[in-house]
């Protein structure tokens with residue numbers, strides 16, 4: 001990441017360019033299929049290795065770790081768990097090798113946290129489904145080779161009437177709409193997907209009719225650990241920049257690092273990062289050891305994403321006016337951090353999950 005990616009981060013971010021060549025380099029190292037077994041073209045090792053990879057990518061360029069998180073966990077894991085052999089043959093192999101990227105289309109203009117409230121419709125018409133609706137904030141939209149799209153096959157059944165579909169960008173009626181104008185993570189595309197009588201073959205339904213919400217929620221459960229890894233990596237990057245700057249910048253005849261106020265900020269940053277890292281590795285280890293990850297991924301995501309915002313705030317503070325300048329890494333990091341407590345389940349939703357689990361016990 002330091003040798004191959006860091007030199008291009010500023011240019012990519014300023015131009016809001018998707019780092020296709022850098023993603024390709026990571027996919028050559030196996031980073032695009034880390035949760036998929038070798039028999040389906042992946043490089044599956046374990047969850048600990050996966051979160052270490054995301055942490056390291058996010059330390060240098062968080063936008064790239066968002067792309068990798070979505071294709072690995074939000075797309076390939078549901079395909080691995082719910083796909084038919086034919087679907088795995090057709091899509092999973094290419095995803096796991098990094099030949100194509102995946103995208104996950106759940107959120108709509110009128111439904112985010114309330115996933116059961118989506119309005120997109122899928123109506124069966126002989127051997128195909130016709131999909132209509134608008135999806136927003138689709139990460140990897142416009143650069144993905146396959147999209148998991150959630151739509152209602154039985155609107156009267158509420159959350160139980162949602163189904164999932166594997167949609168190719170070349171299917172009739174599929175269109176990439178506007179790109180969101182964002183605060184940060186400029187090199188990670190977030191787009192609108194417009195489905196206008198989009199024709200999807202029946203064999204591209206993922207899982208059974210009505211299983212869509214279960215598929216979506218299980219994908220988000222797994223994704224949370226990835227966001228926690230991004231948050232830890234981003235924060236580590238912010239800390240490294242801050243230590244470097246504190247040693248080099250002088251004020252009142254001393255280096256900043258000699259002021260106790262600065263030392264305490266650095267000490268708090270490091271302590272909180274290590275606390276989040278502990279939660280993250282605990283969740284990953286539970287996932288790997290066959291134990292029930294339960295609410296550990298939610299706890300890791302909640303704490304790490306909010307911690308990343310505190311750390312990024314202090315990093316900017318330590319840099320003074322330079323922290324507010326686009327010349328520094330920490331200015332980008334501050335903007336990139338903000339979304340971590342929003343996407344793949346907001347902090348409020350994580351607290352609901354954790355509290356619900358706590359209160360259901362005797």
Ligand SMILES: Cc1cc2nc3c(=O)[nH]c(=O)nc-3n(C[C@H](O)[C@H](O)[C@H](O)COP(=O)(O)OP(=O)(O)OC[C@H]3O[C@@H](n4cnc5c(N)ncnc54)[C@H](O)[C@@H]3O)c2cc1C
Pocket residue numbers: 070103104105106107111112113114136137138139140185190339342343344345346347348349
């Ligand atoms: C950069 C980016 C990338 C994204 N990528 C994707 C993607 O690839 N695919 C995809 O499908 N979506 C994606 N999203 C969407 C994201 O998952 C949603 O934004 C998120 O789930 C929150 O939904 P919302 O924005 O509609 O907020 P809302 O659901 O409208 O929530 C607004 C506020 O109300 C709070 N709130 C809502 N319900 C409750 C409740 N019951 N109790 C207490 N508080 C509540 C929320 O916590 C939040 O603070 C992305 C978003 C961003 C910003």
